[in-house]
Amino acid sequence: MPQVVPAESAALPRSSESEVIALVQAGDHLAFAQLYSLHKRRIYSLCLRMVGNVAEAEDLTQESFLLLHRKISTFRGDSAFSTWLHRLAINVVLMHLRKKGLPLISMDEAMEPAPEGNPGRGFGASDPALSGSIDRMALERAVTDLPAGYRLVFVLHDVEGYEHHEIATMLNCSLGNSKSQLHKARLKLRDALRTYPRQEARP
Amino acid sequence: MTQEPNSLSCQEFQAQLPELIGSSENLAMNPHIQHCARCSSLLSDLKTIAEAARELLPIMEPPETVWKHIESVIRDEQGSRESEGRQE
Numbered sequence: 001m002p003q004v005v006p007a008e009s010a011a012l013p014r015s016s017e018s019e020v021i022a023l024v025q026a027g028d029h030l031a032f033a034q035l036y037s038l039h040k041r042r043i044y045s046l047c048l049r050m051v052g053n054v055a056e057a058e059d060l061t062q063e064s065f066l067l068l069h070r071k072i073s074t075f076r077g078d079s080a081f082s083t084w085l086h087r088l089a090i091n092v093v094l095m096h097l098r099k100k101g102l103p104l105i106s107m108d109e110a111m112e113p114a115p116e117g118n119p120g121r122g123f124g125a126s127d128p129a130l131s132g133s134i135d136r137m138a139l140e141r142a143v144t145d146l147p148a149g150y151r152l153v154f155v156l157h158d159v160e161g162y163e164h165h166e167i168a169t170m171l172n173c174s175l176g177n178s179k180s181q182l183h184k185a186r187l188k189l190r191d192a193l194r195t196y197p198r199q200e201a202r203p
Numbered sequence: 204m205t206q207e208p209n210s211l212s213c214q215e216f217q218a219q220l221p222e223l224i225g226s227s228e229n230l231a232m233n234p235h236i237q238h239c240a241r242c243s244s245l246l247s248d249l250k251t252i253a254e255a256a257r258e259l260l261p262i263m264e265p266p267e268t269v270w271k272h273i274e275s276v277i278r279d280e281q282g283s284r285e286s287e288g289r290q291e
Contacts, residue, residue: 029277036270044269045261061265065273130248134255143256158256164225176221183221186249193252 021081024072036065039082043089049155050093052144060096064089086160094170097148104171105181106149130193142192150185157182211235213242224249 017038023031043064048057067088075084097104143151143159152171156162157178162170164178171178211219216235223230224246230236236243 032277033270036273040265040269041263042261044265045263048263049259058265058269061269062272062276066276069273069277130251134251136255136259139252139255139259154256158253159259161257179221179225183224183249186252189252190245190248 017081018077021072021075021077024069025075032069035068039085040065042082043085046086046089046155046160047093049140049143049159050090050152051097052146052148052151056096060089060093063096064092067092090156090170097152102148104149104152105173105177106147106184130190134193138193139189142189145192146185146188150181150188153178153181154185154189158186213239216242217245220246220249 020031020034020038024035040061044057044061047060047064048054051057051060064085068085071088075081094104143154146154153167156167156170157164164175164182167173167178168175173181211234213235216233216239223233230246236246
């Protein structure tokens, strides 16, 4: 098999993507390189945000595309290809986390009132609100720093757009659990986003 | 905390937030929110965070080594399938 350099990704019209998929299903390696190029950023970004670790995200991206290569013959087009591939990659990540013995749901932390004047989380937080816009890099960093379970639910719900009932099925938890983890993730992010500028200002 | 008589405390209101957010209830009309600047600000922040998350784009690029490894594994798998085929 000759080495193939995937072309730079560019969105394909839906019909063209179907043609590329059909070629991959027929064993065309060039077409697989094209499919990789089209979806590599989305899958890598998804893995990286879910696990918060570059080396693991690279491994999981590899595993996801290798699994895609093995399973693409089972894709029948009942859902959009990107949706199908996304679920496949999420399953790869979740399986990896389960193998590592990590809980997919974080222990709920008690919501204690913050001491007076403390900008921390909790009922007493009365410090300045976030401004209307949030710096993307600061948000990415804050998401990476979330406890694993909060991060998973936040990424799946707020970034990827899955519903709570879908997340509850994926993580094998209750609907209420999914909602509670998401809420606590957002509270932690709120605290972190108000703290980051002060941290960065330090020498 | 600015609290109207007979309304929920901040603690009670915030305990209900995970369920209230995303429900069909218009939280801007919630009696507690209408009278509590702090919870109103909290709600606004949480909304801002959720909106910012939706705008996070999948822009991270995997390194070249990821594709090279994928290709190498596929090549190995095809090689072993072909040699198995020849043995049969």
